[in-house]
Amino acid sequence: MFELKIDDARYWKACIDSIVGLIDEGTFSITKDGVSLKAMDPSGISLVSFSIPNKAFSKYDIDKTSTVGLNIDNLSKILNSSRANEALVMKEKDGKFSIEFISQNSRRRYRLPLIETRKEAVDKEPKIEFDSVVEVKSDHLKEMLKDANLLSTYIGFKTDKDSFVVVAKGDAGELEEEHSGTADAIKRIEVKKPTGATFNLDYLERMISACPQNSNVLLSLKTEEPIRVDYKIGEAMLAYYLAPYMES
Amino acid sequence: MFELKIDDARYWKACIDSIVGLIDEGTFSITKDGVSLKAMDPSGISLVSFSIPNKAFSKYDIDKTSTVGLNIDNLSKILNSSRANEALVMKEKDGKFSIEFISQNSRRRYRLPLIETRKEAVDKEPKIEFDSVVEVKSDHLKEMLKDANLLSTYIGFKTDKDSFVVVAKGDAGELEEEHSGTADAIKRIEVKKPTGATFNLDYLERMISACPQNSNVLLSLKTEEPIRVDYKIGEAMLAYYLAPYMES
Amino acid sequence: MFELKIDDARYWKACIDSIVGLIDEGTFSITKDGVSLKAMDPSGISLVSFSIPNKAFSKYDIDKTSTVGLNIDNLSKILNSSRANEALVMKEKDGKFSIEFISQNSRRRYRLPLIETRKEAVDKEPKIEFDSVVEVKSDHLKEMLKDANLLSTYIGFKTDKDSFVVVAKGDAGELEEEHSGTADAIKRIEVKKPTGATFNLDYLERMISACPQNSNVLLSLKTEEPIRVDYKIGEAMLAYYLAPYMES
Numbered sequence: 065m066f067e068l069k070i071d072d073a074r075y076w077k078a079c080i081d082s083i084v085g086l087i088d089e090g091t092f093s094i095t096k097d098g099v100s101l102k103a104m105d106p107s108g109i110s111l112v113s114f115s116i117p118n119k120a121f122s123k124y125d126i127d128k129t130s131t132v133g134l135n136i137d138n139l140s141k142i143l144n145s146s147r148a149n150e151a152l153v154m155k156e157k158d159g160k161f162s163i164e165f166i167s168q169n170s171r172r173r174y175r176l177p178l179i180e181t182r183k184e185a186v187d188k189e190p191k192i193e194f195d196s197v198v199e200v201k202s203d204h205l206k207e208m209l210k211d212a213n214l215l216s217t218y219i220g221f222k223t224d225k226d227s228f229v230v231v232a233k234g235d236a237g238e239l240e241e242e243h244s245g246t247a248d249a250i251k252r253i254e255v256k257k258p259t260g261a262t263f264n265l266d267y268l269e270r271m272i273s274a275c276p277q278n279s280n281v282l283l284s285l286k287t288e289e290p291i292r293v294d295y296k297i298g299e300a301m302l303a304y305y306l307a308p309y310m311e312s
Numbered sequence: 313m314f315e316l317k318i319d320d321a322r323y324w325k326a327c328i329d330s331i332v333g334l335i336d337e338g339t340f341s342i343t344k345d346g347v348s349l350k351a352m353d354p355s356g357i358s359l360v361s362f363s364i365p366n367k368a369f370s371k372y373d374i375d376k377t378s379t380v381g382l383n384i385d386n387l388s389k390i391l392n393s394s395r396a397n398e399a400l401v402m403k404e405k406d407g408k409f410s411i412e413f414i415s416q417n418s419r420r421r422y423r424l425p426l427i428e429t430r431k432e433a434v435d436k437e438p439k440i441e442f443d444s445v446v447e448v449k450s451d452h453l454k455e456m457l458k459d460a461n462l463l464s465t466y467i468g469f470k471t472d473k474d475s476f477v478v479v480a481k482g483d484a485g486e487l488e489e490e491h492s493g494t495a496d497a498i499k500r501i502e503v504k505k506p507t508g509a510t511f512n513l514d515y516l517e518r519m520i521s522a523c524p525q526n527s528n529v530l531l532s533l534k535t536e537e538p539i540r541v542d543y544k545i546g547e548a549m550l551a552y553y554l555a556p557y558m559e560s
Numbered sequence: 561m562f563e564l565k566i567d568d569a570r571y572w573k574a575c576i577d578s579i580v581g582l583i584d585e586g587t588f589s590i591t592k593d594g595v596s597l598k599a600m601d602p603s604g605i606s607l608v609s610f611s612i613p614n615k616a617f618s619k620y621d622i623d624k625t626s627t628v629g630l631n632i633d634n635l636s637k638i639l640n641s642s643r644a645n646e647a648l649v650m651k652e653k654d655g656k657f658s659i660e661f662i663s664q665n666s667r668r669r670y671r672l673p674l675i676e677t678r679k680e681a682v683d684k685e686p687k688i689e690f691d692s693v694v695e696v697k698s699d700h701l702k703e704m705l706k707d708a709n710l711l712s713t714y715i716g717f718k719t720d721k722d723s724f725v726v727v728a729k730g731d732a733g734e735l736e737e738e739h740s741g742t743a744d745a746i747k748r749i750e751v752k753k754p755t756g757a758t759f760n761l762d763y764l765e766r767m768i769s770a771c772p773q774n775s776n777v778l779l780s781l782k783t784e785e786p787i788r789v790d791y792k793i794g795e796a797m798l799a800y801y802l803a804p805y806m807e808s
Contacts, residue, residue: 169492170492172488174486238671239668243665244665247663248666386732393707416744
């Protein structure tokens with residue numbers, strides 16, 4: 065049994081948007097500390113780790129640690145119905161899960177079926193000692209991905225001393241986009257060792273699509289190793305891993 | 313012969329929008345009192361009754377009662393070309409029908425072919441003694457239909473004492489949306505007897521798609537009987553009937 | 561070798577937009593006076609002539625007259641990445657062509673392959689003694705094309721004394737749209753001889769799609785001869801010719 069309340073239903077929608085791009089079903093873990101979900105996408109090349117502390121909720125009643133397996137696509141569609149000034153209550157009782165949108169004298173309740181998700185749950189995140197971190201403004205990062213998308217379905221990131229370089233290459237031409245540590249787009253560059261790696265553009269786009277405007281995204285890089293992408297949505301924390309693309 | 317003038321061409325476009333979702337051709341009846349059209353949609357499960365009094369026109373010259381059969385799809389497309397500050401003149405003379413958009417020193421005239429519409433004209437509306445009426449704010453009603461659409465292609469309406477309940481059910485889950493008579497969405501609930509019936513969502517959406525923002529829609533209900541949907545566009549009055557969906 | 565700089569990258573994008581609707585590849589001629597391109601569309605029924613003087617550039621270094629053959633589709637896509645406050649530098653050196661977008665501490669460089677375009681270059685424009693010229697406000701002209709598009713894929717233009725008439729005809733009806741010289745839509749009408757001709761709507765729409773808002777388009781007409789369409793984008797001058805449609 066649990067009952068969780070969030071005062072702004074649209075905020076919860078924004079949180080779930082950060083997951084729905086990568087996975088279509090998933091299992092939330094609900095502990096006394098907060099709600100979390102770790103899952104690999106069906107293709108197995110990326111991992112999403114979502115967590116939100118109990119203090120983000122205005123009501124957080126749980127009787128024991130529990131798990132809730134949901135079709136994330138359906139959850140996301142239902143959250144799209146969020147309206148301004150609606151609160152949201154998620155309840156589980158006797159194996160039934162419901163989401164209630166509550167406003168002045170109106171109440172809209174969706175009951176969703178609980179599902180068993182694939183058992184190979186992800187408990188641990190990869191441990192990588194990254195050689196560079198770059199903090200990029202979210203809006204600029206979205207534009208960099210678009211720039212690369214003009215030419216290719218892959219994007220390369222390179223770091224070197226005080227520079228962050230985006231590269232892409234295709235039949236229509238080649239892109240080289242260079243940002244120094246003082247560029248508008250960049251918040252911070254820390255380079256222990258120069259790095260370079262190439263990634264699937266589509267996955268990166270789905271990872272950062274839910275990132276709020278005017279916020280920052282942390283990219284952690286190591287040559288030919290997975291990239292880690294971190295950002296926040298209010299109190300919620302997102303971490304993604306994406307395997308590098310190896311040219312054969 | 314007739315010549316009808318409306319000072320705001322865009323208003324007439326809004327009126328025709330209320331019809332075009334349900335029927336692709338129709339016959340307007342033009343009498344000394346005003347213009348009206350009654351028609352069933354091609355599938356025969358819904359009926360639209362449109363009427364607008366002569367006082368809505370700035371010029372209303374007719375020599376006798378007449379009928380004008382038109383392709384409503386084409387009429388609607390042509391009305392989409394309405395621009396701000398254009399007046400509109402509809403004329404029929406010697407079997408030729410024209411629509412003229414008139415603005416400062418410019419004149420745009422479309423001639424439309426008259427057509428014979430299917431003869432089984434609709435003269436009478438169904439007579440139903442409804443058990444409940446609910447007056448809902450148009451914007452809220454549109455959102456309720458969207459909520460249900462997340463789960464199903466059908467929507468159920470229930471009334472009981474002081475409550476109006478919307479239900480929908482599908483593989484992805486179940487919706488129950490309850491509004492009391494004092495809810496933001498509701499203008500008025502009058503319940504002689506509790507009612508419940510289920511309707512095709514797509515038809516309801518097409519019926520209310522032309523309903524102006526910040527206006528009200530009257531729903532008249534009786535258990536397992538057709539729903540009647542009423543609203544106004546300025547002086548124009550719309551009434552729709554839609555047969556209930558019977559689960560087999 | 562050349563290096564051309566434009567202070568507002570978005571302006572150059574707007575210029576190339578005026579070409580990309582008609583041709584997918586083309587050869588720019590770069591002389592000491594400026595940059596120009598003349599080309600027929602692949603179907604051969606229209607011609608575009610684009611020219612921009614050297615003074616439109618903030619840097620204009622060339623060592624000799626040269627030509628640059630480019631895939632215009634790709635060029636246009638890359639220019640779509642222009643952002644506010646970016647300057648643009650186009651360079652050719654040792655047979656390599658690059659476009660660089662430059663902003664505060666960031667630099668984005670695309671290298672594009674040079675291509676050989678079809679050799680039948682267009683050097684001369686048709687010489688036609690037009691009988692009428694009509695200067696139309698760009699936004700109104702776009703609406704006239706849309707009006708005609710409701711009924712047909714062709715549009716007729718007629719001039720007579722002080723009037724400019726647009727006609728179109730299809731299964732759904734007929735359009736006749738008349739503008740006097742003092743109409744809102746019209747800047748100027750000069751008629752030496754009345755004219756009438758019919759044109760492919762799609763081509764006309766592609767010709768004027770890049771025309772700035774609140775500007776004017778000059779139409780030069782002669783009965784059953786090609787139309788000439790002229791407008792400016794800042795310092796850049798566009799002239800298009802389109803063969804008339806002859807009903808068989």
